[in-house]
Amino acid sequence: MSAEITLTHDVANPALAAEGRKRIEWAERNMPVLAQIRERFAKEQPFKGIRISACMHVTTETANLMRALKAGGAELSLCASNPLSTQDDTAAALVHEFGINVFAHNAIDRDGYYRHINASLDIKPHLVFDDGCDLVNTLHTTRTEMIDGIIGGCEETTTGVIRLAQMSKDGALKFPMIAVNDTDTKHMFDNRYGTGQSTMDAIFRSTNSLIAGKVVVVAGFGYCGKGVAERAKGMGADVIVTEIDPTKALDAMMQGYRVMPMHEAAKYGDFYVTVTGNRDVLREEHFKVMKDGAILSNAGHFDIEIDVAWLESHAKQKNPKIRHQTDEYVMPDGRRILLLAEGRLVNLGAAEGHPASVMDMSFSDQALTAEWLLKEAKNLSAGLHNVPESIDKEVARLKLESMGGKIDVLTEAQDLYLNSWEHGS
Ligand code: ADE
Numbered sequence: 001m002s003a004e005i006t007l008t009h010d011v012a013n014p015a016l017a018a019e020g021r022k023r024i025e026w027a028e029r030n031m032p033v034l035a036q037i038r039e040r041f042a043k044e045q046p047f048k049g050i051r052i053s054a055c056m057h058v059t060t061e062t063a064n065l066m067r068a069l070k071a072g073g074a075e076l077s078l079c080a081s082n083p084l085s086t087q088d089d090t091a092a093a094l095v096h097e098f099g100i101n102v103f104a105h106n107a108i109d110r111d112g113y114y115r116h117i118n119a120s121l122d123i124k125p126h127l128v129f130d131d132g133c134d135l136v137n138t139l140h141t142t143r144t145e146m147i148d149g150i151i152g153g154c155e156e157t158t159t160g161v162i163r164l165a166q167m168s169k170d171g172a173l174k175f176p177m178i179a180v181n182d183t184d185t186k187h188m189f190d191n192r193y194g195t196g197q198s199t200m201d202a203i204f205r206s207t208n209s210l211i212a213g214k215v216v217v218v219a220g221f222g223y224c225g226k227g228v229a230e231r232a233k234g235m236g237a238d239v240i241v242t243e244i245d246p247t248k249a250l251d252a253m254m255q256g257y258r259v260m261p262m263h264e265a266a267k268y269g270d271f272y273v274t275v276t277g278n279r280d281v282l283r284e285e286h287f288k289v290m291k292d293g294a295i296l297s298n299a300g301h302f303d304i305e306i307d308v309a310w311l312e313s314h315a316k317q318k319n320p321k322i323r324h325q326t327d328e329y330v331m332p333d334g335r336r337i338l339l340l341a342e343g344r345l346v347n348l349g350a351a352e353g354h355p356a357s358v359m360d361m362s363f364s365d366q367a368l369t370a371e372w373l374l375k376e377a378k379n380l381s382a383g384l385h386n387v388p389e390s391i392d393k394e395v396a397r398l399k400l401e402s403m404g405g406k407i408d409v410l411t412e413a414q415d416l417y418l419n420s421w422e423h424g425s
Pocket residue numbers: 056057058059060061062194348352353354355356359
């Protein structure tokens with residue numbers, strides 16, 4: 001009897017499995033660090049007997065993380081952390097080619113999204129992987145009976161870490177969660193180079209617009225915003241940055257960007273990208289002054305940064321899907337505002353998310369952190385914790401090695417100098 005019969009899963013189209021396998025293997029070629037970890041896991045079986053629920057973007061890169069965990073002995077159940085990012089071929093391949101339980105359909109509605117989160121929890125996890133904190137939130141609100149069995153978990157993204165930090169501060173978080181997002185090898189690379197490239201990729205796939213000579217407004221100058229601004233500038237755009245933090249705004253100015261409040265920037269932009277993690281960054285007062293043909297996109301985790309409800313209720317006409325993931329709203333005065341990927345995470349909704357090469361680092365951090373967490377959880381309190389620096393440095397070292405980079409080693413005198421205070425200048 002095939003193992004498939006015992007699987008519990010819900011994917012859109014099993015016939016896409018072979019296509020999905022090819023793309024998962026393509027991503028694997030650019031994930032050499034994770035591949036090394038998978039090989040070691042296969043030998044050492046650190047997750048033997050461990051059940052893991054993961055709520056992550058169901059992409060080819062995540063598929064390779066799942067393969068590494070499975071090779072290490074884990075029993076897995078994966079659901080989507082965003083309804084638009086699910087790659088149906090990847091989901092099908094995970095179930096039918098790799099024997100991993102998946103609950104995910106592209107573009108599923110809100111009820112289906114939560115049904116899938118709940119189904120993935122039915123495995124009764126020991127460990128959880130979250131991307132945005134919806135799984136952990138569900139555990140703490142409606143599936144509290146599971147909490148006692150949970151050893152801990154890992155959070156992938158800035159927005160999730162912000163939510164967990166609040167829970168931790170309020171004493172509401174009932175098990176240790178590790179902020180994988182906060183490692184240098186994650187946020188300095190994935191958030192910056194990943195979001196920068198994949199957001200531009202999404203804008204191109206949706207609109208095929210020329211960026212050179214256009215005004216691109218980037219809301220938020222964290223690592224993600226920096227990445228988007230750099231890529232847009234590199235392609236010849238005039239970039240305006242909006243911020244609420246004076247230090248970040250200053251940094252943007254010193255990097256040569258114009259900085260102004262959104263109510264001013266809203267008059268100039270040809271393209272808008274929100275990457276703040278906050279809500280209502282683009283709203284009525286901004287929509288009212290935007291140019292005809294302004295193109296809006298959100299690269300923050302949740303679809304709250306652009307007030308889509310206002311556009312829906314105030315446009316005199318909506319022309320849905322005039323191009324790939326592009327909806328056109330015609331304002332009462334005739335101006336047209338274009339919204340990409342329904343205001344959801346544009347790089348995953350209209351493109352394929354960050355390239356595998358950068359997810360190699362983020363997901364190596366995840367894999368090594370989960371292994372460490374299993375050993376260390378007994379010494380960790382319930383609440384939010386950092387990844388040990390040794391894991392961060394190990395991922396950097398392996399990635400550097402895989403890219404052919406080499407570094408210097410301190411001489412004895414240099415080491416002594418750095419580790420003492422007696423020596424003056
Ligand atoms: N987050 C951003 N890009 C991603 C990708 N390619 N896979 C999984 N999660 C992501």
